[in-house]
Amino acid sequence: MRQKITLREVGLRDGLQIHPTFMQTRDKLAWIMAEAATGIPEIEVTSYVPPKLIPQFADSGPVTEGALRIPGLTVTALIPNLRGAQRGLELGVHKLNFVMSVSQTHNMKNVRRSPEESAADFRDIAALIRSHPEAKRPVICGSLSTALGCSYEGRIAVSQVVKYAVQLAEAGAQEIVIADTVGYADPNQVRIVFKAVLAEVGSLPVAAHFHDTRGTGLANVCAALDCGITMFDASLAGLGGCPFAPGASGNVVMEDLCFMLDSMGYETGVDLQTLIKVRELVSNALPDISMQGALARAGLPRGYVTTAERVAVQ
């Protein structure tokens, strides 16, 4: 049995949030539909923040509703606070991804709260969700950004990452995400941080969110795989960045990640060739966006048989 890896597309949220041109709702939905059709099981489709703050997410309602009509897709949205959680409950989104930053400075800039205040907010959010009818409760996920470094504060103490991971887990998070928001991590640091987090909250699924800002993205994925991590965020064409994290650049490129995992014999459930074609849709809709990605440029190796094809033949 091949080890299964869950890949989550975050380009519609992390990739679009810093992009100055509004992507039309129909284009977002076409992207979501096309990528879901490649076998990506989960997509973070938007963020429930005031449109005044990030105009790109002014259509969070229709995008969520459209995505929820796609059979089999887990539809996730980012929330920074209780208000965002309320919006998610109204819309019936499948999963809420609460994001707070371990870095005091980054969290203040991002949501004008200390990490302690954000962790307290999360307790209120979890309570709100628990008060909701069980059948309609979204999965609630706690993400720790700048967990592997911050462009304001530099190195972040592992103990701080573990402390907030435990607080989120104790408050009721059903999943923890450890994020290298600004691409500072190296594979040894990844091992140290993930092992420390897993030691405390390892009964929950723990996911990794890496940026490829300094070229170490896929190497960091391998280090996390070594720790037993099987859920990874990535974005098509490596779109991504944070408006309040100077120097942040794109997420790990989904196509490259998918290729590496498939080549290593992991099961992603994703059709690589179809995935590469989704890039066209995005670049046609947003001609001014910068598309990264080595696989799309180089193509699959000659005679390459995807893991899915290999298994189908056997």
Added chain:
Amino acid sequence: MRQKITLREVGLRDGLQIHPTFMQTRDKLAWIMAEAATGIPEIEVTSYVPPKLIPQFADSGPVTEGALRIPGLTVTALIPNLRGAQRGLELGVHKLNFVMSVSQTHNMKNVRRSPEESAADFRDIAALIRSHPEAKRPVICGSLSTALGCSYEGRIAVSQVVKYAVQLAEAGAQEIVIADTVGYADPNQVRIVFKAVLAEVGSLPVAAHFHDTRGTGLANVCAALDCGITMFDASLAGLGGCPFAPGASGNVVMEDLCFMLDSMGYETGVDLQTLIKVRELVSNALPDISMQGALARAGLPRGYVTTAERVAVQ
């Protein structure tokens, strides 16, 4: 004690060989000198091939002579055959890097010989070097290109890689290089191939030469590190490619590799900040060359202290 890693610059050979514009000899020497000054201990400065075949190396004589005047630098040149070895002996280069391809088709296109014929050539080369006065003998290194895949033949059998590694070692190679010429490898494949090679020729130093064609370059470096490999080829700004390997693109980016290793706590002996500055020299000399590299774009992490600086303070 930090583990020492030896980094070898191959951009002057692997990077320039496919570039249509001739880089002036003085510019090549300025590049070599500048990069040697950053602490890179070994540079493959040229290739002893007929200028008719690769005009970029028409100045292999003066480039070798100039590089040999740099104190402390190990000066290496690529050779495809006996004639190249003779030229290297005349010039007094420190190390000869004999390259043959494990792929029959690639080796035929590259040097118009079967791998068996190339391995036989290597025996003659090793004999020639042994006939040279001991004090003046260059180190002789055997490189196996397309060892992790070939753009003509696809997958390459591990047994073939091991077979030729053993043949080169038995003929007298003092070092073996395993090369992923066209960037097909994934980290699991790297582990399999390097372990198999080390099991047979592990008494010799074994180096890794990765291309980042599909984004897996640094992840593959980490997999090789896991196998105990401590010598890596890379090229400044990720220059590189092979004229007879369609779809090949650049080597692992030296600056990004250096950053990752330094960040992981390995000792490279290289001054990262100075290394990044060498890029300017190359792009000024060859404005039409495509420069890759994430670190140069993003800069070092805030508050980043290089391993060398950390140690100096302690």
